Amino acid sequence: MTVNKTVDPESLKLFAKQTATLVENAMHQDLDQALIATDPLLRETLEHSLFNGGKRIRPLLVILSSRICGKTDNSSHLLAAAFEYLHVATLIHDDVIDGAKERRGVPSLVQSHGLAAAILTGDWLHARSMQLIGKIAGNRALEVFCHATTGMVDGEYLQIRHTGNPNTSEQQYFSVIARKTGGLIASACEIAGIFANASDEQIKALVAYGTNLGIAFQIVDDLLDYLGDQKSTGKKIGQDLVEGKMTLPLIRALANANTDEITLFKTLFSNPDQRAENLSLIKEIILKNDGFNSARATAEESIENAINALSLFTDQNENTSYAMLKGLALYVISRDK
Amino acid sequence: MTVNKTVDPESLKLFAKQTATLVENAMHQDLDQALIATDPLLRETLEHSLFNGGKRIRPLLVILSSRICGKTDNSSHLLAAAFEYLHVATLIHDDVIDGAKERRGVPSLVQSHGLAAAILTGDWLHARSMQLIGKIAGNRALEVFCHATTGMVDGEYLQIRHTGNPNTSEQQYFSVIARKTGGLIASACEIAGIFANASDEQIKALVAYGTNLGIAFQIVDDLLDYLGDQKSTGKKIGQDLVEGKMTLPLIRALANANTDEITLFKTLFSNPDQRAENLSLIKEIILKNDGFNSARATAEESIENAINALSLFTDQNENTSYAMLKGLALYVISRDK
Structure with missing residues (x-):
């Protein structure tokens, strides 16, 4: 009898949905505790930002990573919520910086409630997430979490530095995404391991999984930016x-x-209006020069590395946390939203 | 022989200056450690914001509050730095919200480096401060610190709610300042006590000192807004x-x-241009109705309460931490900047 080591996608989807519900319950309970006698507008802005159909991938990673190390404690849902808090704080502040009018199909917080609300609500989530991490997973976890946070800021700075520069190198690109996306995803896996009192070897494996997953996640995001369907994404x-x-x-x-293509591209890329007007032409240049396939191959390689990093976890049967983490990695590479 | 229980102002000034230098050294060392291989613009924005002549009152409170409980450990300087980080993060984000062009006589960060830099640098300081608090003073301290931070956000929300409302009550005013100013100042004293392994009674005394000091500090700020000299403030x-x-x-x-005065005031207060144009007239209304004296009396009462709260610390001779904390309270009420 062969063992199917990957969970079937429907079971993973169901588990993800159940987990998301538990994490959302933990968030609601936490807000109820934290928002006693506070301004009602604070609750309104938090709910606007937190409960609008996020994929809850970071919380799912926390739950699965702590389970694979043998910890099924209920407080993992609140730990997972802290990652969603930080993620959402980042999105809210990003939307201010980018002047984004929409987020997940609804008005961004800065659009619906203004600049002050967006900055303050992001700050609130920031502080609350760190409080929860320290309380639930301790100081070592807090160090990792804060390091990921300052790293995200640094990644944003690097991204701003490279923005508009057609000579941005592959190394510069990877520096940015490791900090902006990879750091928080890897820290979710690492902190879950710390929370679960995992061995150093297990934690190292989880970090390698998370780091590679984060890279693949971002590359797929980059591909969807060109090839996605707005209705899905x-x-x-x-x-x-x-x-x-x-x-x-x-x-x-x-x-x-x-x-010739490089010269043409640099001309088209030189200002935002031209970039918008020549999207099709730039897509053609990418397609002709194998940019999409090549990027996807790198994402696939990262996913393979992520899955291989988990090989030291020996309980690999269907419906184990191993199978779920593997399934999640395969979802990341195949997702269309 | 009578004992002079208050430090002479020059000695306090010297101690405050020496402490500020030690805390600034700790900040420089911390930045050197934290900013390895990061974007150079991040360092530039941090230095622009952190080293521009702040009064360093919160760090001084941390140092004195831990010393009064018997702890003279050198790591208190980095703990103190964390409070300056959070304070500066708040100022940076406040300046974004208020569209403030200046801070301490130089361009505000949002003015000199733009919106993205101001949001991100505030976020960086936020995360770094929490990391340091958890690391140096532990989880109980982190709880207090994060609670003060979320409280400041709530205080801002409340302030926005009351802004422009001429019927704002005294109770509403005190709710705002307790959260916006008092919380962080009280938490500096409380966390220093926790760091120093102080008794519950001592910590309670420090919280009462800090809370009252914070109230007085804010009322004096409010008085200086009308009565100060722009060259000093x-x-x-x-x-x-x-x-x-x-x-x-x-x-x-x-x-x-x-x-009649109330009706006149409400008319003058009804829009920003009128408020600016009628500053003198509004000042007259306040003066005639004893508003400045009455507010100052409340600040003085808070300072008295702050000093009385410290009575359980029995080593009260000149140049003790007790005398310095008392002197600091007397400085707060008499300051002109």
């Missing part, structure tokens, strides 16, 4: 390009492109 | 009024004013 196609972000498909394509 | 006179903030001198004056 909820994001306008070509947004990264219009903002002047040099993502992997583009960097890979330019490495293959001929001089 | 570095702030434009009447700024709070122009922004529509109902502070204690005004609230107290309206409680004494006759119907």
Whole structure:
């Protein structure tokens, strides 16, 4: 009898949904405790931002990573919630910086409630997330969490530095995404391991899984920016390009492109209006120079590395946490939203 | 021989200056450690915001409060730095919210480096401060610190709610300042006590000292907004009024004013331009109705309460931490900047 080591997608989806509900319950309970005698507008802005159909991938990673190390404690739901808090805080502040009008198909907080509310609600979530991490998982976890947070800020700074620069290198791209996306995802896995009193070896494996998953997650995001369907992603196609972000498909394509194509691209890329108007033409240059395939191959390789990192967890049967984490990695590479 | 229980102001000033230097050294060392391989602009924005002549009152409170409980450990300087980090993070984000062009006589960060830098640098300081508090003073301290932080956010929300409302009550005013200013100052004293392994009684005394000091500090700020000298304070006179903030001198004056004065005030207060144009007239209404004296009396009472709270610390001779904390309280009430 062969063992199916991957959970079937429907079971994973069901588990993810159940987990999301438990984590959302933990968030509601936590807000009820934290928001006694506070301004009602604070609750309104928190609920607007927290309960609008997020994928809850970071919380799911926390739950699965602590379970794979043998910890099924109920407080893991609140620990998981802390990651969603920080993630949402980042999104709220990002939307202020980018002047984004929408988030997940509804008005962004800065759009619906203004600048002050967006900055303050982000700050509130920031502080609350750190309080929960320290309380539930201790100081070592807090160090990891805060390091991931300051790293995200640094990643944003690096991204701003490279924005609009058509010569952005692959190394610069990976520096940014490791900090902006990879750090928090890896820290979710690492902190869950710390919370579960896992061995150093197990924690190292979880960090490797999370780091690779984070890289793949971001590359897929970058691909969806060009190839996605707005109805699924909820994001306008070509947004990264219009903002002047040099993502992997583009960097890979330019490495293959001929001089004429590079010259043409640099002209088209030189200002936001031209970038918006010439999305199709730039997509063609990427396609012709294998940028999409090459980026996807790298994402697939990262997913393979992520899954291989978990090999030391020996209980790999269907419906184990191992199978779920593997299934989650396979979802990340195949997702269309 | 009578014992002079208050430090002489020059000795306090010297101690405060020496402490500020030690805390600034701790900040520089911490940044050197934290900013390895990060974007150079992040360091630039942090230095712009952190080293521009702040009074360093919160760090001084941390040092004195831990010393009064018998702890003279060197790590208290880094603990103190964490409070300056959080304070500066708050100022940076406040300046974004208020669209403030200046801070301490130099361009505010949002003015000099833009919106993204101001939001991100505030976030960085936020996360770093919490990491340091957890690491140096442990989880109980982190709880207090995060609670003070979420409280400041709530205080901002309340303030926004009351802004422009001429009927703001004294109770509403005190709710705002307890959260916006008092919370962080009280938490500096409390966390220093926790760090020093002080008894519950000692910590309670420090919290009472800090809470009262914070109230007095804010009332004096409110008085300086009307009565200060821009050359000393570095702030434009009447700024709070122009922004529509109902502070204690005004609230107290309206409680004494006759119907004609109240009607006149409400008309003048109804929009920012009128508030700016009629600063002198509004000042007259406050003066005539004893608003400044009444607010100052409350600040003085708070300072008395703050000093009385420290009575359980029995080593009260000149140049002890007791005498310094008392001297600091007397400075707060007499300061002109």
